[in-house]
Amino acid sequence: MDYPVATVVxxxxxxxxxxxxxxxxxxxxxDLHSIEEWGLGGRRFGTWISWFLIxxxxxxAYTFIAIPAxxxxxxxxxxxxxxxxxxxxxxxxxxxxxxxxxxxxxxYITGPEFVRGRYGNRWLALAIGITGIFATMPYIALxxxxxxxxxxxxxxxxxxxxxxxxxxxxxxxYTSGLRAPAMISIVKDLLIYLTVIVAVIVIPAELGGFGxxxxxIAPAKLILATPPAGSxxxxxxxxxxxxxxxxxxxxxxxxxxxxxxxxSPRVIRRNAALLPAYTIMLGLxxxxxxxxxxxxxxxxxxxxxxxxxxxxxxxxxxxxxNSFPGWFVGVAFGAIAVGALVPxxxxxxxSANIFTRDIYKQFVSGAGNEARIAKLFSIFMVIGAVAFIxxxxxxxxVQLQLLGGMWIIQTFPAIVFSVFTRFFNxxxxxxxxxxxxxxxxxxxxxxxxxxxxxAFHVLGFTVPSYIALATVIVNAVIAAVLSVVLNAxxxxxxxxxxxxxxxx
Amino acid sequence: xxxxxxxxxxIITLAVPVFNRTGPALFGFPFFYWxxxxxxxxCSLLIFIVFRVEDKGAE
Numbered sequence: 001m002d003y004p005v006a007t008v009v010x011x012x013x014x015x016x017x018x019x020x021x022x023x024x025x026x027x028x029x030x031d032l033h034s035i036e037e038w039g040l041g042g043r044r045f046g047t048w049i050s051w052f053l054i055x056x057x058x059x060x061a062y063t064f065i066a067i068p069a070x071x072x073x074x075x076x077x078x079x080x081x082x083x084x085x086x087x088x089x090x091x092x093x094x095x096x097x098x099x100x101x102x103x104x105x106x107x108y109i110t111g112p113e114f115v116r117g118r119y120g121n122r123w124l125a126l127a128i129g130i131t132g133i134f135a136t137m138p139y140i141a142l143x144x145x146x147x148x149x150x151x152x153x154x155x156x157x158x159x160x161x162x163x164x165x166x167x168x169x170x171x172x173x174y175t176s177g178l179r180a181p182a183m184i185s186i187v188k189d190l191l192i193y194l195t196v197i198v199a200v201i202v203i204p205a206e207l208g209g210f211g212x213x214x215x216x217i218a219p220a221k222l223i224l225a226t227p228p229a230g231s232x233x234x235x236x237x238x239x240x241x242x243x244x245x246x247x248x249x250x251x252x253x254x255x256x257x258x259x260x261x262x263x264s265p266r267v268i269r270r271n272a273a274l275l276p277a278y279t280i281m282l283g284l285x286x287x288x289x290x291x292x293x294x295x296x297x298x299x300x301x302x303x304x305x306x307x308x309x310x311x312x313x314x315x316x317x318x319x320x321x322n323s324f325p326g327w328f329v330g331v332a333f334g335a336i337a338v339g340a341l342v343p344x345x346x347x348x349x350x351s352a353n354i355f356t357r358d359i360y361k362q363f364v365s366g367a368g369n370e371a372r373i374a375k376l377f378s379i380f381m382v383i384g385a386v387a388f389i390x391x392x393x394x395x396x397x398v399q400l401q402l403l404g405g406m407w408i409i410q411t412f413p414a415i416v417f418s419v420f421t422r423f424f425n426x427x428x429x430x431x432x433x434x435x436x437x438x439x440x441x442x443x444x445x446x447x448x449x450x451x452x453x454x455a456f457h458v459l460g461f462t463v464p465s466y467i468a469l470a471t472v473i474v475n476a477v478i479a480a481v482l483s484v485v486l487n488a489x490x491x492x493x494x495x496x497x498x499x500x501x502x503x504x
Numbered sequence: 505x506x507x508x509x510x511x512x513x514x515i516i517t518l519a520v521p522v523f524n525r526t527g528p529a530l531f532g533f534p535f536f537y538w539x540x541x542x543x544x545x546x547c548s549l550l551i552f553i554v555f556r557v558e559d560k561g562a563e
Contacts, residue, residue: 082540083517086547090510093551211532223536224524235520243518266559273552279544287537 002155003321009330010154010337013191014165017184017338021172021345024183035370038177039353040109041261049182050262050271053346056185057258058085058249059278061146061340062139064192064285069312071289075221077234079286080241085279088246093272096250097265098419102502110350111256111415112358118418119426120495122362127433128411129358132253133351133381135404139252140347140385143340148389149310150333153317163386165341170382173345174375178261181345188342191335193281199332200284203291203323213287216294231462237453244469248409251416253350254343285316292319344382352378402452402468403444409468410436413476419503425483426492432479440471506557513547 030037045053063081070078099114108114112132116125144162151161172180204210214222227233249255262268292315297303300322306314320332352374360373414429443454444467455464487493523539530538 076536079537079540082544086544087514087517089547089551090513093510093554094507209532211529214529214532214534214537222534223526224520226524235524239518239520243514269555269558273548273555276544276548276551280541283537283541283544 003326003329005326006321006329006333007154007156009327010150010334013330013334014337017187017341018168018172020183020187021169021176021180021341024172024179025176027179027183032175032177033369033371035353035356035374036107036109038371039349039356039374040257041178041182043104043261044263045182045261045267046263047267047270047274050258050267051274052185052189053178053182053261054255054258054271054275055278056181056188056339056342057252057255057346058088058275059192059282059339060343061143061336063282064336064339065146065149065313065316066142067282067286068289068292068316069314071286072292072315073289073312075217076223077238077241078289079283080238080245081286082279082283083239083242084245084249085282086276087242088249089272089276091246092250092259092275093269095416095419096259097268098503099256099415100260100262100265100268101504102419102498103260105502106497108357109257109260110253110354110357111251111411112354115414115418115426115429116358116362117497118422119424119429119492120497121426121430121492122358124414124426124430124433125358126362127430128414129354131407131411131433131437132251132354135408136253136347136351137381137385137388138404139254140344140381141388143344143347144385144389145313147337147340149313150317150336152310153306153314153321154333159390162389165337166344166382166386169341169345170348170379173348173378173382177375178257178346178349181342181349182261184338184345185342188335188338191331192339195332195335196281196284198328199288199291199320199323203288203295203319206323207291207294210287213290213294217290230460231455232464234464237464237466240466240469241453244409244466244472245405247412247416247472248405248468251408251411252347252404253354254346257346257350257353288316288319292316295319295322297322344385348378348381348385349374351381352376403449406440406444406452406468406471407437409472410440410475412472413479417476422493422496423483424479425486426495428479428482428486431482432475432477435478436471436475439474440467443467443471506554509550509554513550516543516547 025032030042032038036042067078067081103114106117112125112129115128116122148162204213207213224234224238227235259268297318298307303318306318320329355377356370356374410433413432417424452467453464454467455462456470523536526534528535
């Protein structure tokens, strides 16, 4: 144990949060044998709880480790996280209050369920549900990597602490359902805001102010490179990364779950205006990557082993260890670890909801207790993510999330367009989805799974773009064209369980 | 059609050539960074205005 004080504070915070997770089941008491109560908190979270819960969904350990790591390694490009988490909110405002209304009217608890109701096509819903579960798996793994990095930074070796933490996570998720992460997210945010506020006051003061920090960044990394003639260069990469990530964000099962658990569409619309408060914090956190560069932690001998093992992901832990007294290191690392537990719990629950409603009930057996199936599957998800982490290297954790984003954005036409129109045909959406998934995965493979952008050539102009955004456009065009053809041959428009009044 | 303000959010945040420059700096922050940080409360306010106007209209 290299840092005894930090470790004690860290463990005390984790223990507190775990107890809270078990107590949460009694909060706003409901019948936890019902899947709407276990998996959606009974759709009764008001503005503030939703703010914390959706904040816990969006701003995760990914935020706290991977984004500063990207700034530390790649420079200005990593700051795309800020426009990304601004431009997602008009999308939240326009689309998801409508999805909430139709979901509440028909008792849907997942995105795929809505699509099945809309098109009467359980295969399309299956495709979307499986996409959600597969995109979520690496995302949970990303949370584990975040937690593992801080545990490792404290000098606690091996995977055993991580496995214990996630075993307990599985247990309180099983007993308390969505109420557990909702309650814990409040603690998480208090810790994170405290850490960030202290960090942006203390560290720049130690380093001679923000001007001195930016002065130590290589000019090539300080802003984006000016594009060469005939190319969008890093400009289109940056903008498409932000926009594509924003379009994908609320399609993830865990974010959809966070939104559908709100008590009214008004709560969602109000939160679209309130949630950007977290983005300010995210921007400051991203800059901790530059602070790490300026502080010179990279060349300090005591951190050499950490950087060797964790790569750029070690930038923030090293900076924290270098800048703060032991007890505050415990608080900061506790914040990151809890920031992994909250979204991981919601992800396990959301995947379990999808498995139960869109896979098991549709394709295995219509009988059986829904809440029980969901609870068991949530444990399976956590075990799967831990297994995943034991075989995947931890460097560039952000790339794992980007690959998940490639897949989940392919559900955009089926879910988002369908909230506004019944123009499409269910089978056409399924074909569009398949083309999107295959082409996105293929392009990422050509990048050796290490890059999320691709230089597309359009009318003699080079447009480097986020692969997810480019492929979902292909997906949507194919779905639209095929919809005209298929609906002319054999329309599926009669198979719509919803009516226009359900959306307003 | 107050929703038109939401379009502004996309323009403000995605106009990369406009804000990809170092100067003028503010409190030591190059333009690239302080512009994007300042855009956050501005966009939040735009969304809030849309929310308030539509909320009033619904009552």
